[in-house]
Structures are given as C-alpha cells and as structure tokens.
Amino acid sequence: MSKLAISGGIPVRDTKTNPWPEWPVWDKNDERALNETLRSAVWSYNGPRETEFNRLFAEYTGTKYALSLANGTVTLQLALEACGIGLGDEVILPGLTWQATAATVLDVNATPVMVDVCEDTWCIDPEEITKAITPRTKAIIPVHLYGSFSDMDEIMKVAKKHNLVVIEDCAHKHGGEWNGKKAGSIGDIGSFSFQLSKLLTAGEGGALTTSSFGLYEKLDALRNCGRRPEPKDSVKADKGAGLYFDEGNFIQSGNYRITEFQAALLTEGLRRLTGQNRIREDNAIYLNSLLKDIPGIIPMRRDKRETKEVYYNFSFRYDRKEFKDLPVTRFRQALTAELGIEFAASYIPLNKCSLYAPLTKPSRHKLNDEYWKAIDPSRFELPVCDRIHYEQSVCVHHKALMGTKADMDVIADAIRKVRGNDDELKSQN
Numbered sequence: 056m057s058k059l060a061i062s063g064g065i066p067v068r069d070t071k072t073n074p075w076p077e078w079p080v081w082d083k084n085d086e087r088a089l090n091e092t093l094r095s096a097v098w099s100y101n102g103p104r105e106t107e108f109n110r111l112f113a114e115y116t117g118t119k120y121a122l123s124l125a126n127g128t129v130t131l132q133l134a135l136e137a138c139g140i141g142l143g144d145e146v147i148l149p150g151l152t153w154q155a156t157a158a159t160v161l162d163v164n165a166t167p168v169m170v171d172v173c174e175d176t177w178c179i180d181p182e183e184i185t186k187a188i189t190p191r192t193k194a195i196i197p198v199h200l201y202g203s204f205s206d207m208d209e210i211m212k213v214a215k216k217h218n219l220v221v222i223e224d225c226a227h228k229h230g231g232e233w234n235g236k237k238a239g240s241i242g243d244i245g246s247f248s249f250q251l252s253k254l255l256t257a258g259e260g261g262a263l264t265t266s267s268f269g270l271y272e273k274l275d276a277l278r279n280c281g282r283r284p285e286p287k288d289s290v291k292a293d294k295g296a297g298l299y300f301d302e303g304n305f306i307q308s309g310n311y312r313i314t315e316f317q318a319a320l321l322t323e324g325l326r327r328l329t330g331q332n333r334i335r336e337d338n339a340i341y342l343n344s345l346l347k348d349i350p351g352i353i354p355m356r357r358d359k360r361e362t363k364e365v366y367y368n369f370s371f372r373y374d375r376k377e378f379k380d381l382p383v384t385r386f387r388q389a390l391t392a393e394l395g396i397e398f399a400a401s402y403i404p405l406n407k408c409s410l411y412a413p414l415t416k417p418s419r420h421k422l423n424d425e426y427w428k429a430i431d432p433s434r435f436e437l438p439v440c441d442r443i444h445y446e447q448s449v450c451v452h453h454k455a456l457m458g459t460k461a462d463m464d465v466i467a468d469a470i471r472k473v474r475g476n477d478d479e480l481k482s483q484n
C-alpha cells in the first residue's frame with residue numbers, strides 16, 4: 056500500500072488537476088435574471104418573482120401553497136406559531152439535527168423534547184416519539200437528515216392517534232419522495248432552507264409548504280409583519296375554508312420576507328434541481344454498492360418507501376473494530392487528506408451542542424422555574440445520537456456526488472487505502 060497522504064504520501068486524488076464539482080452552481084440564466092431584477096427596480100415586497108417562485112415551489116413539492124421566507128430557521132418558528140404552539144406545549148424532535156430545529160421551539164416559548172434516532176438512518180425513532188408523548192405534547196418535528204428520510208408512515212400514525220401537528224424539517228430534502236409523496240407534503244407543514252450549502256440556494260432563504268388554506272393564510276401574515284394577506288390571483292382558497300382574518304383582524308409579527316434577487320436565483324435553481332438530484336442519487340446508489348463490500352464501512356439503510364433519494368450530505372457509518380481500533384476522527388482526517396474534500400462528523404447531539412444553549416439567556420427563557428428546568432438540554436439522554444456522532448459518522452457535502460461514477464470509484468479507493476494503512480495511522484496516534 057502506498058503511503059497515506061496524511062503522512063506525506065501522494066493523495067488518491069489530485070484536486071489541483073482534478074477538482075471536485077463546485078457549489079453553488081449558476082449560469083447565464085442566473086446572471087440574466089439578476090440583471091433584469093436590478094433594472095426593474097422591484098427588489099422586494101411580494102414582487103412577481105417571489106410570487107412565481109412560490110407557485111413553482113408549491114407545484115414542485117406537490118402542495119397547494121408555498122411561501123418563501125428569509126431562512127430555514129424562521130420558517131420553523133412561524134410554522135410553530137401558525138399551529139398555535141406556545142408556552143406549556145411540548146414539541147418532540149430528534150436529538151441529532153441542526154440547532155435551529157430545537158431553538159425555534161424555544162423562540163415560541165414551548166418546550167423542545169429531544170429524543171433518540173434510528174442508528175441506521177439517523178432520523179427520529181418513532182418508538183422514542185411514542186415514549187416521549189405526554190398530555191402537553193402538541194407537535195413533532197421530524198428531520199429528514201442528510202440522505203435519509205424519517206419514517207413518515209409511523210410518524211403520521213402516532214400523530215393522528217395523539218392529535219399532534221407534524222412539521223417536516225426538509226432543510227436537507229428538496230425533492231425527496233416517500234411513497235411517491237414529496238418531502239414537505241406529508242405533514243401539516245414543510246420547512247425548507249435555501250442557505251448556501253443546501254440543494255436549492257439563494258445564499259440565504261427558506262420556504263414553507265402546506266396544503267391547508269387556514270395555515271397558509273396565517274403563515275402569510277406572520278411572514279409579513281402581521282398584515283392581513285392580500286387576495287392573490289395565484290392562490291385559490293379551499294372551498295368552504297373559513298378565512299382566519301376578519302376585516303380589521305391583524306396578528307403580531309415581524310418581517311421575514313425574501314427579496315426579488317433571492318427569488319430570481321431560486322427560480323433558476325429550481326429548473327436545475329431535478330437533474331442534479333438524479334445525478335446525486337445515481338452516484339450515491341453506486342457508491343453505496345461499493346462501500347457495502349468494505350469491512351468496517353456500513354452504508355445507511357435505504358427504505359423501499361423512499362421512492363426518490365435525495366442527498367444533502369452523503370454519509371455512512373464507520374466501525375473502528377474493523378480498522379484495528381482506529382478512531383473515527385483519525386479515519387476522517389486521513390480520508391479528507393486523500394480526497395481533498397472534507398469528510399466531517401454528523402451534527403453534535405443537541406444535549407451537548409454549544410450552539411444550543413437555552414440556559415445562557417435567562418432574561419429570555421426563564422419564564423418560570425418549571426420551564427427553566429424543562430428546557431435544560433442536560434436532562435435528555437441520547438445514547439444513539441452519541442454513538443453516531445462520536446464513534447460512527449462520516450459525512451461529505453453533496454457536491455462530492457455531482458460528478459461521475461469514476462469519482463465514486465476514487466472515494467471507495469481512498470477508503471480502501473486508509474484501511475490498508477490503518478496500522479501506520481494507529482501508530483501515529
């Protein structure tokens with residue numbers, strides 16, 4: 056075996072001559088749309104590009120309504136608000152996610168209840184949801200993490216039984232399908248992020264999807280300083296749906312709108328998304344077929360009900376026992392050096408995440424002693440999340456999947472090379 060790149064050897068991939076695909080992707084159409092927006096002087100406020108993107112995104116997600124917002128954090132906050140969730144309510148969510156999934160629950164003064172995930176998908180474990188339900192539970196936020204889909208059949212069953220709202224956090228799942236239904240169309244509301252690293256991006260941005268006219272109307276007001284939604288030609292009220300807003304009825308809120316520049320980029324990006332998702336899916340399936348034959352590498356479990364796989368990150372599990380007990384951190388470093396693209400750990404479990412720290416803000420969150428205790432992250436135990444993050448997780452950004460099958464062969468070659476040199480790495484520990 057040749058010497059590892061991390062020890063000064065020649066890397067498996069020379070990224071100077073053979074770089075990985077770039078992200079974000081843009082072309083002349085994006086330039087034209089941005090220039091046209093600039094010259095139009097209509098830069099914001101419910102403009103034609105935003106209206107058109109909302110229509111296209113609703114169509115894309117198979118929902119009746121979509122609303123674009125400033126980012127994929129405020130989308131979650133407003134989704135919770137629109138569902139009437141607040142003080143005294145509990146919201147169940149996975150312990151392995153970005154901090155926003157839980158922080159937004161705090162932002163509406165409700166209590167985040169973190170539960171463990173399935174070890175083979177890293178998504179919320181439906182059995183743990185059932186165990187965590189109390190008379191105060193009002194909602195579940197499943198997160199379709201990286202390349203996996205939460206078990207929406209089980210989640211919807213539990214939600215129906217206990218009369219709970221389901222807000223799908225689809226920040227990683229633009230275009231993914233479960234049983235032929237798009238992410239964001241299965242629960243009551245879908246929440247998307249368009250931040251730079253995401254599958255559809257405008258640098259920043261987010262969107263909410265729903266097929267309930269009542270929720271749509273509240274969300275529209277909440278994103279726009281509480282103004283009563285203006286009647287829009289592009290939106291048809293459900294027959295018989297009662298209008299939430301009577302004449303003169305407003306709702307307290309802030310400004311969470313996007314700009315026309317963002318909407319222009321999103322509309323162009325959406326045209327490319329289906330093709331990009333297909334390339335990523337084909338490459339991920341091929342790469343998993345290579346990885347399953349490497350001892351110590353465990354591909355993520357694919358579910359037959361996942362009819363369209365979508366990858367924000369490509370991830371797999373690492374078993375150090377098969378690598379002569381080499382720690383996963385060292386494995387990731389060695390792989391990163393071989394391939395010239397970062398192989399990282401999963402999110403940190405929320406009960407240990409320094410960016411999820413409600414007790415750092417007593418002036419905001421110490422509403423009463425009971426609430427203060429309930430939001431203390433250290434009261435939660437998340438052994439599966441811990442194992443995934445600290446011992447098993449290996450993740451790479453989706454741009455690694457945007458090239459060719461030969462790129463996938465190179466990733467598998469690099470893993471084999473590290474495995475063949477595990478003794479050398481181990482001795483450097």
Ligand SMILES: Cc1ncc(COP(=O)(O)O)c(C=O)c1O
Pocket residue numbers: 126127128129152153155156198224226227247248249250260261
């Ligand atoms: C699972 C998840 N939810 C929500 C968000 C928040 O999105 P944004 O960064 O657009 O606020 C992110 C961002 O990374 C995320 O990964």
